[in-house]
Amino acid sequence: MQGRRILLVIGGGIAAYKSLDLIRRLRQRNASVRCILTAGAQHFVTPLAAGALSGQRAHTDLFDGEDEADIGHIKLARDADAIVVAPATANLMSKMASGAADDLASTVLLATALPILIAPAMNVRMWQHPATQRNLATLRDDGIHVVGPNDGAMAEAEFGPGRMAEPIEIADAAAKLLSDVPHAEVPERSVGLQARTQGAASFEARLRLAPQDEEGGSPLKGLRVLVTSGPTHEPIDPVRYIANRSSGRQGHAIAAAAAAAGAEVTLVSGPVALPDPAGVRTVRVETAREMLAAVEAALPADIAIFAAAVADWRTANEAGQKLKKGGNVPPPLQLALNPDILATIAHRTDGRPPLVVGFAAETENVVEHARQKLARKRCDLIVANDVSPATGVMGGEQNTVHLVTADTVETWPTMDKGEVARKLVARLGELAKAQANS
Numbered sequence: 001m002q003g004r005r006i007l008l009v010i011g012g013g014i015a016a017y018k019s020l021d022l023i024r025r026l027r028q029r030n031a032s033v034r035c036i037l038t039a040g041a042q043h044f045v046t047p048l049a050a051g052a053l054s055g056q057r058a059h060t061d062l063f064d065g066e067d068e069a070d071i072g073h074i075k076l077a078r079d080a081d082a083i084v085v086a087p088a089t090a091n092l093m094s095k096m097a098s099g100a101a102d103d104l105a106s107t108v109l110l111a112t113a114l115p116i117l118i119a120p121a122m123n124v125r126m127w128q129h130p131a132t133q134r135n136l137a138t139l140r141d142d143g144i145h146v147v148g149p150n151d152g153a154m155a156e157a158e159f160g161p162g163r164m165a166e167p168i169e170i171a172d173a174a175a176k177l178l179s180d181v182p183h184a185e186v187p188e189r190s191v192g193l194q195a196r197t198q199g200a201a202s203f204e205a206r207l208r209l210a211p212q213d214e215e216g217g218s219p220l221k222g223l224r225v226l227v228t229s230g231p232t233h234e235p236i237d238p239v240r241y242i243a244n245r246s247s248g249r250q251g252h253a254i255a256a257a258a259a260a261a262g263a264e265v266t267l268v269s270g271p272v273a274l275p276d277p278a279g280v281r282t283v284r285v286e287t288a289r290e291m292l293a294a295v296e297a298a299l300p301a302d303i304a305i306f307a308a309a310v311a312d313w314r315t316a317n318e319a320g321q322k323l324k325k326g327g328n329v330p331p332p333l334q335l336a337l338n339p340d341i342l343a344t345i346a347h348r349t350d351g352r353p354p355l356v357v358g359f360a361a362e363t364e365n366v367v368e369h370a371r372q373k374l375a376r377k378r379c380d381l382i383v384a385n386d387v388s389p390a391t392g393v394m395g396g397e398q399n400t401v402h403l404v405t406a407d408t409v410e411t412w413p414t415m416d417k418g419e420v421a422r423k424l425v426a427r428l429g430e431l432a433k434a435q436a437n438s
């Protein structure tokens, strides 16, 4: 399930606790998981637990302004390869079968054309009730896939069908479902709609309704992209720090462009005065050591782009209290080497992202230094730029970059940082595709 994105809807049943294990199992298979919890589900498990296990904030509220500005219910309904509903309560099944949309989960389930797998779980009498069986038949007719329920002892000391399938069975069913779904599809919206209304909504037909097709291509769809951005701050004492002039504009623009290209993006950002890009999971850090930890926690990734201007050194003797002036003698500042984040990740033998991109900010011999950096750090591509004060690149709106690989150098004209980001993302899409086909 490498690189596949699952939207997991957790319903308000006693089996919701098993969904936490399901998140773990899906991630073990290298799928990424984003969760929606119904109001009922939150009586059994917390959004905090689901968010911590999935590594992405869990969503709960249709009318949450922050959520809506961040990803929005329509994007939630689109930005995945499949939706798994586990546990699927009798109530959720009924809402899905009737087309109700009165909370985030049901609205997303109605607003999607993605393949859906449900794992029903309920009391045996609820399961056997003609209403539930009618809803089940409708859902099957609508092309929705079902795993379980199993026979077994129920929480209420009853025995029979209604027990949710085990997380491993659900993960297997999700993997099977995704094996039928290609990573990218050709736009054929009308065909998909027709197939669905005729009750023959195969996974392929449902996929053809996918949103990116309307928007003219998603070169990074299905890929996980990790971007670092901004400077790092290395404290001298509680109020002073070592920093650099990076604004984060280029890294943030790349994260936004990768999200717009359909990728699932994690942005690890040092301290910047920029808003978090929409549709991107942003992790804010301060120091180089925190940035490395956040980057490692965000792996696996298919593409890693290290655009942050990480401080090479930190103070070896950070003071616990504000340093006092103490006459005319400055305090002795000792420096220690910071971890080299790019080299650390690019040298990994286990879990190295297939495409590692570094940035080289140079003030002289830009291309030559970039070549040396490419070899030393073992990355696949260096984006080199001249950051001499005269260029105004650091903190500015524009950038002039050279793309340096082991055999080639390509110099791009001076462009807005957003344009550089879009061009770079398009190029990375081509490289990822070439890698996948080789």
Ligand SMILES: Cc1cc2nc3c(=O)[nH]c(=O)nc-3n(C[C@H](O)[C@H](O)[C@H](O)COP(=O)(O)O)c2cc1C
Residues within 6 Å of the ligand: 010, 011, 012, 013, 014, 015, 038, 039, 040, 041, 087, 088, 089, 090, 091, 092, 121, 122, 123, 126
């Ligand atoms: C302790 C408890 C356990 C429940 N377990 C289930 C269950 O396993 N399956 C189910 O369909 N409903 C179950 N319910 C009822 C649902 O929580 C209720 O129908 C709720 O409206 C479901 O909301 P949701 O489908 O939006 O999550 C349970 C309720 C309680 C109080």
